[in-house]
Amino acid sequence: MVGVLLLVKIGWRNLWRNPRGTLLTALALGLGLTLLLISLGLLDGSHEQLVRNAVRFGTGHVVIQAQGYQDTGSLELLLPAQVVSTTGEFMHGEAMKHVLRGMSPRLLASGLLSSAANASGVSMMGVNPKEERAVSLIPQRIVEGNYLNDDQQSGVVIGAELARKLAVKVGGKVVLMTQAVQAPATEATDADEGEMQSTLLRVNGIFRTGIQAIDAHVIHLPLPEAQGLLGVPDRVNQVAVLLEREGDSLMVARSLRKQLTGLPVEVLTWRESMPTLAQSFVLDEAFNYVMNGVVLAMVGLGILNTILMRVLERRYEFGLCSAMGLRPVQLAVMVIGESLALTAISLALGLVLGLGAQHYFATAGLDLRWFFKSSLPSALVFDPVIYSRLSVARIASSVSTVFLTATAISFYPALKAARTELPGALRVF
Amino acid sequence: MAAIGFGYAMLLFVACLMAGLRQQMVESGTDLVLSDAEVHAPSYYPDRPINQTLGGRDGTDVSALVAAIAADARVEAASPRVYGYGLVSAAHQSAGAQLLGVVPAQEQKITVLQRRMVKGSYLTGRIPKGVVMGDKLATTIGVEVGSEIVLLTPATDGSTGNDLYTVVGMFHTGLDAMDRDLVLMSIASLQDLLRLSPGRIHEVGIKLHDNDFTAATKTAAALETQLSKSFPVRVRAWPELVPELADYVQFNRRVTFILFLIFFLLAVMGIVNTTLMAIVARTRELGMLLAVGMRPVQLVGLIVAEAAILAGGSLVLGAALGSPVLWYLQIHGLYLGGSRGAISLGGVVVGPLWYGRQDFAAYTQAALGLAVTAVVSALYPALRAARFRPTEALRKV
């Protein structure tokens, strides 16, 4: 009775009878894992990138607003004063600072921007330039002039479409007119309107995002100036939070809600504050799932193929073993042992290569412009470089899935080996 | 053989899904109001001055124009539109809104806003001065289905156009810009309000059969050339109208291309492996052939030819296996079910079907690639086999 351990040892040794062949096979299998890791990294990374680009034109991954603001957009709904400081402290604290990429308090309102030549309705955003730079993409899309300086008191940054319509250049004069925040309306009376306020601004910079709605309507000005104009000193109506990873959105939102319990605020993830964006990504996410499945299937098949081949070509050897007294079960165990060993080596190789490649893509990124020189839109809205993202969870699940698949698959060839028929297997021709 | 066949089938599957994905992505961005392409007078877009109508101030034969566009084989449907911007006023509140005048029957062929109704109904011919508006707008001014509203807008003759209308329905798209800002009405009633004669419209919206990035742009250019023979026009396809969507689609396209490459590599590896093994397994047989007198060159030729035939056969097999799946994907789609996880989409129903779309270019490329790979991967071992010493080969067991 040959012990299981001995069988496994024999199995191991079998592998090394043909070291070159074995290594090549292991490499081939390992590459499967490598490619799996690379593709997962790129898929996750590109998804991350897409979401981040999109939310940077909007309200970030997580947004805090006064309760009901999402539905009504009413100017009366301001955030209670302590929200900004509480959020700031929390997000910059030990627990959260590694998931945070930036947060920006903002005051949003609509107004009329006039120049000597024309006037246009605008969505104004009072911002803190330093913080806004970490959240919004607009500061990075300046085409003329500069974005607001950190301690700038007065100035405005407008979109290229708006600049064209108003026929203003950097340094030009514009007048911003808006309505100060007023008392809320009641059922019986009409809303009592606040006073109209206006202020002179000089165009500090002009941006171009490529998105018509933004380039024609959005303006940024220093937060204190906006607060003064609207008559709400030290208040804001939105805090936008940008994270390192989209996957943390839910967790951060939940934590913030806990931190801000009792206050009349709403903490929303980007899926809730920008539902159409979430909808457009549903397909993208479903795609990820399906693609993962396909890659796994292909890798699984590769494994099956390889191991099967190994067994089929060693009929003679198995015949010999069988003739010498090894029972079918033991043959099977031997084959499985071999497979496991082979898989282990492959996984090791694959992991090393995969993580190496992934690290390269995570730092240097994959510049998509390489691939599609033709048919590029003139104004690139999104950042064309993807950074690979691979979470430990993903790596673990990939490795274990490949391992399990390999093991499961090796049962079939093991079975075939066990059923080696004598004396057929011994026949040389 | 199975390796190649199956590998090819997988590639077909992936290519089909990717093409379908691209099309659905575009649709989700254009099917509410935008449509695939738009025809305007040259100075109309983007500022939309209301007097810049197609065909100039005298307008044009609208139905003839729309028919001429729809007659093009690449166009699925076309619909005329008129735009305005004005004040929507109810008993206690008013708000500014964009006014869009359409021909309901034709409009529904190019966009799907009618599927987003939450109260009342879409525009029918029954109430000529009926309007449909976004639910958020309705809430802001405090109206319900059946309420009366006043629309106030500057007309083309300089007067202030105003009239009474009835709210017949409300929609919810999830897009703030529409739910808060859009009022839909019949084209005739908006033309009346703006003092435009019936022959004057601002835009023809077009839905194309193929909304692929390059195809749409080419079709738009062709239409522009064709229509410009009657009067100056600009035809813009969606990549020009929403470059951010075009960017997103292109981004996605590139990523999926890379993935496709990876799959291809996997398939290739499988093939190389198999071919290698197959030849190694035939060492004795090959040695025999050499011993019997076949020349090395002939041996190589034999192996390569075999590989080519095998590849060809496998590809055909793979295509045969794959075709029913591809057909199914195109017609019935892939049911995504619960694979999307916990995503609340604010009341918007998302179709759980992922439709595939045939991408014959990709299919052919994949086939060629695999065939070449199979042949090339046979080459190395073939060359090695050619150098066998017959006696050694025969001895191998």
Next chain:
Amino acid sequence: MRWQKGSVAICLALIWVSLGQVSQAADDQRAREIVDGVARLFVSQSSIATVEMQVTKEELQRKITMQFWSVGETNILIRVRSPQEDAGTAILKTGGKIWYYLPKANRTVKIPASMMMSPWMGSDFTLNDLVKQSRLTNDYVIATSFDGERDGVALSEYTLTPKPSAVVVWGKITLEVRHADHMPVRQRYYDEDGKLVRELTFSEYKTVSGRLIPTRLVMRPTGQTVEQTTITYEKIIFGESISAETFSRKNLKQ
């Protein structure tokens, strides 16, 4: 969009604002007095006027006749008499709010502040200016730039340069005033690059209720040979008392 040319209320605001913006500064005392006099030409305790406005654009010509009542700068009522399609339309500005009465729909509509600020209402000359113009003072530095004769008329030209903090879009404004009677002849608006944006011409001076005023004003955007708006005061009475009732919403509907 150039809606200021088409909208009734806007053109009236045009008169108010263009003159109301002109105000004093430290530099030239005499110049300041004269310019101030021009600014106050149409300002009074009360006025009732019949006005004809002619709008000319390349594709249309419109003549609108209206009546307006005003008390100071805070209460204004305008009733359109002709043309037929606009007859009966009335605009009431009171207490910082603006109401529109639409005879065709038989409805009174409140123009929300946001609407006054939305793009289609156009440039500085919006309904909104009616509300805020009373706060525009001390915005310009005045200097005399010309003194002599032009086109046979002895006049002085004053150049008004906005103070750095003044909330105005103009680079500068020039005003030509006749020596003889201190009547304005021409007012020009320039952007910051020194480009002429529009020109307002005054003519047909008449004495009304003891005041000498120009009764014909023509506003023309530069570069336009055809586009212009002409306002003619057919009749104007200053100082007559107007009841508060006039500026009520009920009165709007008649």
